[in-house]
Amino acid sequence: MKKRVLLLLLLAQTTLLFSQTDSISEGRAAVYFTRSSGLGGLVNFTYFDGKKAIGKFNGSKYMKYECEPGKHLFWARSENKSFVEAELLGGKTYIIDVIPTLGGLKASVILTPVDKNNYKLKPIQKLLEKKDAEIFEKDELDALQLEMADVIVRGFEKYNELKEKGKNIPILLPSMTVEASDLIYVKK
Template identity: 45%
Template sequence: MKRFLLLLVFTSFYSFGQQIDKPKEDKALVYFTRFDAAGFLINFKYFDGEKYLGKFNYGKYLVYECEPGKHIFWSKAENFDFVDANLEAGKVYIIDARPKMGAFKAGVELVVFNKELDNYDRYKKRIFKSIEKGERYIANDEELKSEEVEIKDLIQKGMEKYTKLKNENSDKIAVLIDGMFFDDSYFVEKDFTKKIN
């Protein structure tokens, strides 16, 4: 019985890590999360350059496998927000969509999850809980096709906005740099001792 409980505790410490998918060796994996419940009904739309990835609201997350190298990730709510990324093959990245106050509805701010963030420990727990407890969003072809016309115009506007900000050397474009990938040190450790005493 003691061995069983010890095994249970040991596997519980590492169970979360098993929920983070790993990419194929020659691909990169990006998690788009949304842990903050503010504006919970508002859908944010997500893109990789001119490719529409889908839309979801609070309580969901998206896992996107892509080619390594340069990407422009962006989101649209009341505003546009962008991340310049240079992804490594075999690595996992996390970008959190934070709702922020807009004039008429929620705006969005994309935040690259990394160890340099203010309140990193608290933030990490909330991010991982949103993946552990959240619903994985998978866009279906029917949904993407139904938004095709609207999205085409939106992509053009989004890329124009990105180009304008880039030409102005704006600090409004977040940057995902080397070393901002997920690794084992990000695991949230839990105290399971109360369960077995």
């Protein structure tokens, strides 16, 4: 009897995760920004797609961002700025892991494109299992966009400076996709 209940719970959980991760609007790409570490948990990181503010949250959370396929510059801001260039395919799902690090005054941020073939997914899977995605209303994003106007200008200055100096900007490749089944934590 206990085994049946556990099996039913596992099936229900799997179905819920599949519905959260599997559905992408027609012709769009999905990018998960996952912050599975609790380091610097009180510090908000602000996320951008080019010059567009797409979210802001602290602590161990994540957001699912849908966008048009093609080239994107994703970046996050905290004490520093971290960038990822991306080439996305429609109907596909990607992950950018958000890694907080110790900064001078507050937590710094490092964005890391996830290649499921050589990245430890367990912390991300556990995060997705335990929490729902952060959701931002249009009016919240509009206010964030206004608040971040100067930050966006400085962010692009920093990005251009890094490019001019020949610094490596991580790249999220079209092949670095994940399937819904990749995002389910299975105890081994």
